[in-house]
Amino acid sequence: MAQGSAKIRIAHAEPLGQGARLLRVERVDGAELGFAGGQYVIINTGVTLPGGKLAKRAYSMLSSDAEQRAVEIAVKRIGAGPGSNVLNDIAVGAELEWSGPWGKLRLPPGFSGRALVIATDTGITAALGIARSAAAAGAAQLDLLWLVEPGETFVSEAFVRERLPAAVRLTVAGDFLPVGHPERPARACALVGDHVAAGPYDAALCAGDGAVIYPVRDRLASLGAPEGSVLLESFFNNPMKKSL
Ligand SMILES: Cc1cc2nc3c(=O)[nH]c(=O)nc-3n(C[C@H](O)[C@H](O)[C@H](O)COP(=O)(O)OP(=O)(O)OC[C@H]3O[C@@H](n4cnc5c(N)ncnc54)[C@H](O)[C@@H]3O)c2cc1C
Known part of the structure; x- marks a missing residue:
């Protein structure tokens, strides 16, 4: 399936804890999305921002790429943010538009090495x-x-564990510092250093807080990660650009 925009329908929705929602989304024409795990779609929420632009927001698929006709996303309500509020309140059966799949945060087909996936916050979806x-x-x-x-x-730790293949080893640092804390990057680098001390990885993929994952990439490089072996997807606080 080529990248492009398509009409989508909210096929199912359920609450996740407080202030977040799990959505199952499918294309209205029944076509496959053609994504690889780690990629995201950009949803046109239909909300016009004060400057006149439409609020289009990125969401990573958390469902398995074995299923391409319906995908699952989880959306956290962020304050009065236009995109996350629309998706937390939208009715089942409602139609919107998306484009995608987008993104390079994915393992190469046929990967057979050791991989470390690091997520902060909502980056757990990717x-x-x-x-x-x-x-x-x-x-x-x-x-x-x-x-x-x-x-x-x-999402809760139980939600994550239920969905992980048995072979995946999950470590949850559930006492991490809050978003915006100045010591967040240093704390993350220390935790990642402990992990890497157990042995080298062939690939590292990081998603979530841009203020954390860029320093983590530098730390992995200083610990010997080969050039290009660390992939990043910044969900927010992206130091490279303004948010979508
Ligand atoms: C590649 C990619 C994948 C993403 N996947 C997901 C996903 O699976 N689930 C999800 O809920 N969101 C995801 N996001 C974030 C999402 O695109 C929106 O930024 C978010 O829903 C807020 O949009 P909004 O219009 O409600 O608020 P806005 O007014 O656009 O956002 C308000 C501010 O909150 C920041 N922000 C966004 N997320 C967080 C967070 N978790 N903690 C603190 N601040 C945050 C934004 O960058 C912005 O500065 C992803 C972003 C990217 C770039």
Whole structure:
């Protein structure tokens, strides 16, 4: 399936803790999305922003790429943010538009090495997508490190564990510092350093807080990660650009 925009329908929705929602989304024409685990779609929420632009927001698929006709996303309500509020309130059966799949955060087909997936906060969606992907099934080892602050009301640890293949080793650092804390990057780098001390990885894939994952990439490089072996997807605080 070529990338492009398509009409989509909200096929199913359920609440996740407080202030977040799991959505099953499908194309109205019944076509496959053609994504690989770790990729995302951009949903046109239909909301016109004060400057006149439409609010289009990115969401990573957390479902397995074995199923291409209906995909699952989880959306955390962010304050009065236009996109996340529309998707938390939208009725089942409603139609919107998306484009995609987009993104390079994915394991290469046929991957057979050791991979480390690092997620902060809502970045766990992309991490789940990677861990559940066809490409991950051939990995010799897949470790997932989730850095999340106490009391996070997005998806629960049980939600994540239920969806992970048995071979994936999950470590949850559930006492991580809150978003915006100045010591977040240093704490993350220390945790990642402990992980890597157990042995080298052939690939590392990081998703979530841009203020954290860019320093983590530098730390992995200083620990010997080969050039190009660390992939990043910044969900927010992207130091390279303004948010979508
Ligand atoms: C590749 C990619 C994949 C993404 N996947 C998901 C996903 O699976 N689930 C999901 O809920 N969101 C995801 N996001 C974030 C999403 O695109 C929106 O930024 C978010 O829903 C807020 O949009 P909004 O219009 O409600 O608020 P806005 O007014 O656009 O956002 C308000 C501010 O909150 C920031 N923000 C976004 N997420 C967080 C967060 N978790 N913690 C703190 N601040 C945040 C935004 O960058 C912005 O500065 C992803 C973003 C990217 C770039």
